[in-house]
Amino acid sequence: MGSAGRTAVCRLLLSLAIAAVVALDGCAPKPQTTAGRPAFRVALLTPGPVSDAGWNASAFEGLQLIKSRLGAETAMVQTTSPADFDDAFRDFASRGFNLIFANGFEYTDAAIQAGRDFPHTYFIVSSGSRSSANVASVSFALEQATYTEGVLAGAMSKTGIAGAIGGIELPAIKLTFEGFRLGFASVRPSGHVLISYTGSFEDVGAAKEAALAEISRGADFLIHNADAAGLGVLQAAQERHVYVFGAYRNQNVVATQATLASAVVDVPDAFLKIATEVKAGTFHPGMLTFGMRDNMVKVVFNPQLRDQIPAAAMERVKLAEQGIVSGTIKLPELPVAKSP
Numbered sequence: 001m002g003s004a005g006r007t008a009v010c011r012l013l014l015s016l017a018i019a020a021v022v023a024l025d026g027c028a029p030k031p032q033t034t035a036g037r038p039a040f041r042v043a044l045l046t047p048g049p050v051s052d053a054g055w056n057a058s059a060f061e062g063l064q065l066i067k068s069r070l071g072a073e074t075a076m077v078q079t080t081s082p083a084d085f086d087d088a089f090r091d092f093a094s095r096g097f098n099l100i101f102a103n104g105f106e107y108t109d110a111a112i113q114a115g116r117d118f119p120h121t122y123f124i125v126s127s128g129s130r131s132s133a134n135v136a137s138v139s140f141a142l143e144q145a146t147y148t149e150g151v152l153a154g155a156m157s158k159t160g161i162a163g164a165i166g167g168i169e170l171p172a173i174k175l176t177f178e179g180f181r182l183g184f185a186s187v188r189p190s191g192h193v194l195i196s197y198t199g200s201f202e203d204v205g206a207a208k209e210a211a212l213a214e215i216s217r218g219a220d221f222l223i224h225n226a227d228a229a230g231l232g233v234l235q236a237a238q239e240r241h242v243y244v245f246g247a248y249r250n251q252n253v254v255a256t257q258a259t260l261a262s263a264v265v266d267v268p269d270a271f272l273k274i275a276t277e278v279k280a281g282t283f284h285p286g287m288l289t290f291g292m293r294d295n296m297v298k299v300v301f302n303p304q305l306r307d308q309i310p311a312a313a314m315e316r317v318k319l320a321e322q323g324i325v326s327g328t329i330k331l332p333e334l335p336v337a338k339s340p
């Protein structure tokens with residue numbers, strides 16, 4: 001079979017997969033009605049499994065919250081390659097979905113294209129770089145939390161070396177590590193933050209090996225931004241008895257003897273806020289950012305390890321948080337492309 005034939009088959013399989021998810025969720029090809037009103041329908045695209053205990057799991061929690069709070073009909077699909085993005089968007093939009101969340105920077109271009117052809121559907125891209133009349137980007141200033149974690153690591157590190165492990169080298173991920181580096185340097189100007197990328201959000205083994213390599217180079221604090229693969233970083237930290245920070249969700253319960261704190265973003269509440277406004281007809285697309293000031297980004301400490309943090313170090317963390325909220329501490333931001 002030629003490449004064109006294989007592409008057609010892959011697209012057919014993706015459409016069938018989406019249709020199966022929709023059917024299992026009780027959705028029909030045409031919007032149903034409740035008391036004479038069109039049903040509110042919300043879909044989610046993820047680039048990885050929702051079992052990652054992090055980035056995609058938070059998005060799925062948001063979808064579930066929308067379903068329970070707003071009575072929405074919901075469906076989701078995990079895309080496996082960029083070729084799937086456009087097909088998934090168009091499949092859901094043509095089925096009458098009012099709102100489609102796409103959980104990743106990489107969906108931006110496909111969302112802009114689909115938005116032009118489906119002007120009555122809203123497309124929301126997590127960590128996107130563009131917006132339009134019906135496409136919005138929602139970003140979480142995780143770098144604010146990782147900055148404060150960097151301050152803590154700098155205050156507590158015995159080696160003056162920390163490590164960061166990422167999946168794919170995307171701008172949003174680089175920004176979280178830059179926040180951590182700046183926080184670390186504010187306390188340890190002569191310190192060093194090792195940074196490595198595995199090229200995968202799902203390869204737990206590769207992330208663990210990268211973490212072990214950084215530990216062998218002296219890192220006694222680790223941070224990750226690798227989705228499901230980040231579990232390997234947590235495992236390495238616990239095995240080698242160094243501290244680690246969780247990402248996106250509260251991962252303090254994953255490696256309880258090593259995870260000092262987690263940089264947590266409240267994706268579910270942010271998704272619910274957007275969906276509520278879309279349903280009410282009051283939503284205004286744009287470049288949306290949530291942070292510490294909105295109480296949607298925070299550092300959650302592990303109660304089992306809280307007593308290992310010196311009072312002076314905790315005071316530095318509090319001052320850093322206050323500086324970020326007040327605006328006296330300013331961090332780099334993602335570049336924003338002009339709307340079409």
